[in-house]
Amino acid sequence: MEKVEKFGWAKLGDHGQQCLVPIGELLIDHSYQRPELGPRVTSVVARNFNWAAFGSLVVMQRPNGDKYVVDGQQRLMAARQRGDVDKVPCVVFQSDGPGHEALAFIELNVNRKNVSAQTKWRAAVMAGRDPEREISEWIAEHGMEINENSNRDGVMDFPALIINHWRWNSDVTKRAILIQREIGGDVSMSSRIHKGLFCLLNNNVPIDMEISKMQLEGGRRAILSAIRAWAIESQAQAGDRVCARGILNVVNRGRRKKIVMPS
Numbered sequence: 001m002e003k004v005e006k007f008g009w010a011k012l013g014d015h016g017q018q019c020l021v022p023i024g025e026l027l028i029d030h031s032y033q034r035p036e037l038g039p040r041v042t043s044v045v046a047r048n049f050n051w052a053a054f055g056s057l058v059v060m061q062r063p064n065g066d067k068y069v070v071d072g073q074q075r076l077m078a079a080r081q082r083g084d085v086d087k088v089p090c091v092v093f094q095s096d097g098p099g100h101e102a103l104a105f106i107e108l109n110v111n112r113k114n115v116s117a118q119t120k121w122r123a124a125v126m127a128g129r130d131p132e133r134e135i136s137e138w139i140a141e142h143g144m145e146i147n148e149n150s151n152r153d154g155v156m157d158f159p160a161l162i163i164n165h166w167r168w169n170s171d172v173t174k175r176a177i178l179i180q181r182e183i184g185g186d187v188s189m190s191s192r193i194h195k196g197l198f199c200l201l202n203n204n205v206p207i208d209m210e211i212s213k214m215q216l217e218g219g220r221r222a223i224l225s226a227i228r229a230w231a232i233e234s235q236a237q238a239g240d241r242v243c244a245r246g247i248l249n250v251v252n253r254g255r256r257k258k259i260v261m262p263s
Contacts, residue, residue, distance in 0.1 A: 009104040016091040018056065023080055023088055026059065027068050032102035032123040034073065034116065046078040054079075057088060060095035060104060067092065070101050071108045102126035118148040121159035131166045132159075138174065144181070151188045154181055158191035165198050172201045175208060182211055184220045192227050193220065196243030203262045205244075210251045210259075217250045226250050 010016065057072035067090075069076055079085040095101050102123040109120065124132035139145060144154035146162070156162060156177075165173040176197035180189050200207040214223065227246030231238045234245075244261055252258045 009100070009107050010093050014094050016058075016093045018089070018091055020087040021057075021059065021067060021090045021092070022086060023076065025067055026057070026076055026088070026090075027066055028073055028076075029068050029098055029101065031098055032105055032126040033070075034119040043078075043081060046081040049078060049082055049085075051089075054088070057090045058104070058108060059090040059092045060101045061092050062095045062097060068095065068101055070105045099127050103129070116148060117160045118146065118157065121146055121163075131163060131170070134170075135162060135166055139177070142178070142181075144177070153184070153187065155188040156191075156194075157188065158194065161191050161194060165194075169198075169202055172198055175201055179208055179211060180220075183214045183223075187220065190220065190224060192238050192243045193223055193247070195238070195240045196223075196227065196245075196247040199240040199244040200247060200261075203244075205248075205259060205261065207247065207251070207259075213251055214247075217253055222250050223247055 054075055055072075057069050057076060059067050060070055061067050069090075076088065079088050093104070105123045106120060106127060106129070109123075121132060125136045136146070139154075139156075142154070144156065146156050146159045148157045162173065162177075165176070176194055177189070179197055179201075180193050184190075184193070197207060218225075223246060226249040227238055227243050230246040230249060231242050234242060236242050238246075241261065248259055248261065
């Protein structure tokens, strides 16, 4: 009841039905859920299984009767691993489909540290939440994606940073993404390079005119090396301005008239 009142994802008047559900009837939709956990992770929960700690799974039932777990995947997997548990306590709400369930998943997991940024990203896109939906459509139009398990051209594994920058200035974010892709070669994108490019562009430094210079000086590898060197020299973490300084170090190699960061 407290979750319903706090988050507002349940239908009006649907306070959830507390019941025991056979574990064979419970499903997981990985289009918005985190990837399935391995047996080594769930075995720890299974070995120390007790009903007081188990609590109740939050389940959403679709119009066709299928029941999907939106909170408690690890506990469900542990119960299945034991072999001596046939039913588990659940609070069952009514669902309009995956988008509705994804919204519930986000709200129930938003402050949990063990839920990856990419999992929250997928759920937000599935739920049609902006700016995630808008970002997803734009990057797809440009042949890119957000994915945590890839090292391919146009892949970004830092959705939280993209979301924050998009809210700040979506046009600058787009330019930073496209510039990095052009200079980056055939590997995934770097959050540090994105930070630096965004910082420079947002401060009106005409870095988009220096793409060929960055490529000539070594591209992605040279920029990341320069950022690390600047972070060590300045004894600071690789925040936006440190990353921007690293990029300028590459751009300014051999130049008489150096490009400088605004104070």
